Amino acid sequence: MMSLPTILKAIEKTVLIILWGVIRLWLYNTWIYQNVINTEWMIWLIIVIVFGFNFLSPIFFYYALAEKKMKFNLTKYMKKFANSDQSTGS
Numbered sequence: 065m066m067s068l069p070t071i072l073k074a075i076e077k078t079v080l081i082i083l084w085g086v087i088r089l090w091l092y093n094t095w096i097y098q099n100v101i102n103t104e105w106m107i108w109l110i111i112v113i114v115f116g117f118n119f120l121s122p123i124f125f126y127y128a129l130a131e132k133k134m135k136f137n138l139t140k141y142m143k144k145f146a147n148s149d150q151s152t153g154s
Contacts, residue, residue: 091097
């Protein structure tokens with residue numbers, strides 16, 4: 065004999081599968097899916113965005129990391145320069 069929690073989990077999985085099937089059927093029949101999401105240009109747009117991000121992300125990370133390092137060195141240099149040029153104006 066199966067325990068009650070096992071039966072409830074099986075019922076829950078069955079209900080979720082049926083609910084997902086109903087949602088998919090509804091989604092596939094909507095205007096926005098048929099005329100916008102499921103079009104060739106939309107798929108190509110997604111492909112270009114994903115490949116573009118994958119191609120450009122190392123470049124973005126390189127510049128972001130280099131900029132942080134450069135900014136740190138620049139502030140250190142500016143502090144050194146400011147401390148060496150402390151004149152009273154006379």
